[in-house]
Amino acid sequence: MPPYDDWNKIDDEEDEELQDASYLESKKDVILFCIDCSESMLELREDPVYENVQTCHAYAALDAAMQIQKKKVITGPNDAVGILLFNTTRKAETSRNQGSEIKRNCYVYQPIAPLSAPKIQEVIQLLDAFREDPEELKNQFPPLTDGKRVAMGDVFTSCNWVLRDGAPKTASKRVFLITDEDDPHSGPGAKQLVNSARTTLIDLTQSGVTVEPFFISTEEKPFDLSKFYSSVLLPNNLVDEDDVDPDDPSVLRESIFTSRIEDLLAHMRFHEVPKRAQFSIPFELAKGLTLGVKGYGLVTEQKKGAYKYFVDLGERMEVATVQTVYVDEDRQAEVDKTKMVYGMDVGAAGDDDEDHGGTRVVESGQRPFYTAEDIKSFRTLGMEPGLKLLGFKDRSELLFEDNVKHSLFIYPDEMTYAGSKRTFSALLKSMVKKKKIGLVLSLTRRNASPTFCALLPQEEKQDEAGWTEPAGFHLIPLPFADDIRAAPVEEGCRASDETKNAARAWIDKLSVKNGAYPPDSYPNPALAFHNAQLQATAFGEEFDEDAFEDLTAPKVDMIHKRAGKLLEAWKSAVANDESALSAAPTVEKRGTKRKADIDVSEAEIRSRFADDKLNKLTVEQLKVFLKSKGQAVSGKKQDLLDRVEEFLSK
Known part of the structure; x- marks a missing residue:
């Protein structure tokens, strides 16, 4: 019998997507960099990296925007990026008008448009001009003086108009807000301006836009959230908005504080990739009690971009549209997919069946055929996508070896079922308090197969660095009995305490800082090398292979400097450990293979x-x-x- 996938493969493109249309947030990503150009952002400072060189916060923000665009040319060529500057007196030219008048003292430096090399080179030229003349940014974008500032409500409204006119409707839209001013409205009428800013931000988020704030905090000018932004930016935790205290900064959504301006790009890269839901399905707790959840993948492998076919039209090159067509060999005509049926191959023909084209002929009515809907029902067992709660177990019953596949992370979706966030939060807190896990029957996509999964609750955590683990459930697919095999270990040996202490000494010396592994800091060297070559080709630059640095290569000199003596002490302890000697495998002596005699007289x-x-x-x-x-x-x-x-x- 042939493999199951050989005859039941159904094209995903005709699959009806899940009920929630927000899952169809296309693969396009739109980022609007909203950069403050006030006097403090343009104030010249000594560059912390280069000697006798001046820089400013606005330069660092534009440089980060340029770096993100250069990276996205390779990783997301279909994405779009724009740059909006506020608190500047420069007025928009007619050629840059986006169809809607932008609020006063806001300037669209780059409208929302697909990524392209000329567009990025325009920013590079501006940054190079600033390096030659530190007054270039002030001349290009004169700041508001005498303490005047644009109302943040006008800034959010301008962002809304720019995204509305330039971004595709199905794209994931985000605004990267970069500023160093923690109290933009400190004068009379501040309360009214705060309410206006919060209202316009709600309008912005309801149109599908996410605001990612990056606040610049320095020793001379620390950033205080409680002055303005804690009452404007929306909360991001599992609490209903009606229960939120606007004066409590702890409920503020994730925001980045950049104490060192040169780290702005490093912080921004964590938010570079949009959080796209892999599925959005109902979660049935009991009959008549359903809430909405979204599922996210926590581990994703980044691969090389797919190549495209181009058609040479003489004056220009256009991307070729790839289309698959099924043709009937007898009639040489295209076959309608809806009329196709699926069946299993009954095997090769025998010697007596040579006249039948190499396959065994089965009489009518004897061989089963199935429609595409039948095949889908075989895979899904007639179930609709969703999660169904089956019961609870103690947390101790979930073993480490039960996690044989990548888990998913589910989060409440208030847009599909009202009250989902509150119900989800209550279930999460109750399971954490009672140390329970949930058992669910899961079908995440229409073309997937039903799976029994464990629901592992996770509380919201925040460490000293400000990195937050969100509250939600890990959806862990449970293995079948034959997915786990016992290791063929008959006897085990334990190292002595002296050997363990010797190993612990050098491990502590070589541990990663803060006990965390940031994947963005150690890119795949093969992929990074490939992308660096593409980037050099796109911008007409020379690629120097010797200058490429593999960040994953171990720093041998530093390792020997930090823990060389400790490693030698550990090797000596292992050599003298009796349990290590007893656990050493015995090498069986085998006879050497005799070389064949090839001498012939x-x-x-x-x-x-x-x-x-x-x-x-x-x-x-x-x-x-x-x-x-x-x-x-x-x-x-x-x-x-x-x-x-x-x-x-x-």
């Missing part, structure tokens, strides 16, 4: 030639004879035989 070869039995000799024996006579030894065995016969016949 010339008399024996002449005798075989006379008896016409030269073909009984091996290739090596023939080569040895020919080599001794100064003849060529190349070619197959028949060539060697012909050469030997020719030599002996002479």
Whole structure:
């Protein structure tokens, strides 16, 4: 019987997507960099990296925007990026008008548009001009003076208009807000301006836009959230908005505080990739009690971008549209997919069935065929996508080896079922308090198969660095009995305490800082090398292979400097540990393979030639004879035989 996938493969493109249309947030990502150009952002400072060089916060923000665009050219060529500057007196030219008048003292430096090399080179030229003349940014984008500032409500409204006119409706839209001012409205009428800013931000988020704030905090000017932004930006935790205290900064959504401006790009890269839901399905707790959840993948492998076919139209090149068409060989006509049926191959034909084209003929009514809907029902067992709660177990019953596949992370979706966030939060807190896990029957996509999963609750956590683990459930697919095999270990040995302490000493010396592994800091070297070459080609730059740095390569010199003596002490402890010696595998002595005897005398070869039995000799024996006579030894065995016969016949 052929593999199951050989005959039931259904095209995903015709699959009806899940009920929630927000899952269809396309693969396009739109980022609008909203950069403050106030006097403090343009104030010149000493560059922390280069000596006798001046910089400013606005330069660092534009440089980060340029770096993100250069990276997205490779990783997301279909994405779009724009740059909006506020608190500047520069007015928009007619050519840059986006169809809607932008609020006063806001300037669209780059409208929302697909990524392109000329667009990025425009920013590079601006940054290079600033390096030559530190007053270039002030001349290009004069800041508001005398303490005047644009109302943040106008800034959010301008962002809304720019995204509305330039971003596709199905794209994931985000605004990267970069500023160093923690109290933009401190004068009279501040309360009204705060309410206006919060209202316009709600309008912005309801149109599908996410605001990612990046606040610049320095020793001279620390950033205080409680002055303005804690009452404006929306909360991001599992609490209903009606229960939120606007004066409590702890409920503020994730925000980045950049104490070192040169780290702005590093912080921004964590938010570069949009959080796209893999599925959005209902979660049935009991009959009549359903809430909405979204599922996210926590581990995703980044691969090389897919190549495209182009059509040469003479004056320009256009991307070719790839289309798959099924053709009936007999009629040489296109077949409608809806009329296609699926069945299993019944095997090859026998000798008596040569007239039937190589397959066994089955009488009508004897061979089953299935429609595409039948095949889907076989896979899904007739279930609709969703999660169904089956019961609870103690947390201790979930073993480490039960996690054999990547888990998913589910989060409440208030847009599909009202009250989902509150119900989800209550279930999460109750399971954490009672130390329970949930058992669910899961079907995440229409083309997937039902799976039993464990629901592992996770509380919201925040460490000293400000990194927050969100509250939610890990959806862990449970293995079948034959997915786990017992290891063939008959006897185990434990190291002594001295050996353990010696190992612990050098491990502590070489541990990662803060106990966390940031994946963005150690890119895949093969992928990074590939992308660096593409980037150099796109921008017409020379690529220097020697300048490429593999960040994953171990720093051997530093390792020896930090823990060289500790490693030697540990190796000595292992060598003297009795349990290590007893656990050492015994090497069995095996006999060496005897080399075949290829020496054959010339008399024996002449005798075989006379008896016409030269073909009984091996290739090596023939080569040895020919080599001794100064003849060529190349070619197959028949060539060697012909050469030997020719030599002996002479």
